[in-house]
Amino acid sequence: MTVDSPQPAVQRLPGRPRADQTTPGARARVLTTADRLFYDEGIRVVGVDRLIAESSVTKATFYKHFGAKDTLVLQFLAGRHDRDVAALAEIVAASSDGRDAVVRFVDAAVARMQEPGFRGSAYGNAAAEFSDPTHPARVAIAEHREWLTDALVDLFKNAGHPMPGDAADDFQLALDGAQIGAYAGDAIAASAALRRTTERLLSA
Template sequence: MLTTADRLFYDEGIRVVGVDRLISESSVTKATFYKHFGAKDTLVLAYLAGRHERDVEAMAALLDQDVAGADRVRALLDTVATRLQGAGFRGSPWVNAAAEFSDPTHPVRTAVAEHREWLTDALVGLFKDAGHAMPGDAADDFLLALDGAESGAYCGDAIAATASLRRAADRLLGA
């Protein structure tokens, strides 16, 4: 069910995909769906939790690489570039989810905010390791550039968006 939800929510949007379709495409019974999730919003939160866990694992893998400092930020850029230019890229699942839930107090928006807080903290660590004098500002700037690159890659030219993100990172790193 979560695999199907991940695919459909990311590819088509959360609100447009109904429970009946999720049930049908995941080959589970309605009773099974309601037993495990109770409601679509619970499944949406599980989808976002799965996305968050994958991002945490990817960051941990990056930190386990034998690189440090600015090279670690550049390794992150390589990972992001692959994602932005990959087949089926449809923007940030986090920005997409936030766009579909306008109420800032909705649990989905809370999950998005918590993920972004985690990501900002991780970026602060990367820029601190890179010796940036103001790692918090650098993390904020990089995250904003990442948001733009993800939107630009989805709506326009993924190669240009990736190149722009790299230039922004180079400026932040003082290159």
Template sequence: MPVVDSDPTTQRALGYPPRRVVPPAAAKLRILATADRLFYDEGIRSVGIDRLISESEVTKATFYKHYGSKDRLILEYVKSRHRAEVAVTEQVIDQAQTPKDAVQALVAALVADIQRPDFRGCAFINAAAEFGDEGHPVRETVNEHRDWYTDTLAALFSRLGHPLPGDAADDFILARDGAMAGGYAGDAIAASTALQRASVRILDI
């Protein structure tokens, strides 16, 4: 999670103490964790503020102090999901020996995710489905996430020597989206196996 004050302790006037980096309040993190669980499991619009407050074990005043509205909490939920996926994806890529190993590790992580008992599909596609207005901040955040993911994959395929890295990234994401939707709505094993087959074809250059 980001800190409340992320400004580094540099460029301070002489004689003043360094600025202290303050972590987010425990209640704020608890509200976000509760929203993350409920929004993903049950849908964003179906979960009301009263339930969020009750299951977060905070007061209404505390909720509004930290988020001000459900809309702000929804946006932070999507942004926090993005930050988490960026961190995991970067770790997978950093630990891989080669770009091909990185792609295969990403596929393995997706397969493991799809086969979780509590898997409910892609959180970003789910969020986009609930907000039809393309200009809504949630949709804009989802689009930014998908642009980042596409660029990350295209860079991997480029390093791998693929002649059309952008096309390969688009093919991978299409297979990934289909596997996540099919894994939730249908047979998780069949969907994840199909994703593995598609990734082999994309890597076969």
């Protein structure tokens, strides 16, 4: 009887990184996973072990890139903020005037609120999970809201509103309420209410 020779074990080339340790692949996978899980399920309930498992990285790789979960939370918020900044810049660039920019901004907000996986504002949800106003996550959320307020002031100023600061505050409060209403109640009703508020502000 002939005995087959054993196949040689597959080995990595010396010095070649494991697939889960490539950069930016591993880091990007963790960020993508965190963005999905933190938004869909909440920050506190999602543990590091689950983030590691669903990102297909090792624990060593996770801690190499982020050090701690709090760092990942801040990067999750920063990523959301950067996307919002880029989205608003695209809206302004595509608009014919200030009023059109406000309307396009509302259109984009309404489209998000009516998506099947909408869970409200990522920033509002995160703020509800961190009661300490001095926590770095709360500081990041406050900075995002300050940016949004300033951006809204510019939008309403360009739309010719006589009191753009007040209009920005009114609109932001309406947007906050609409996002909660769309998630917890009727997205169509919340969207219609936001549009009515916007029309009133633009007619001032």
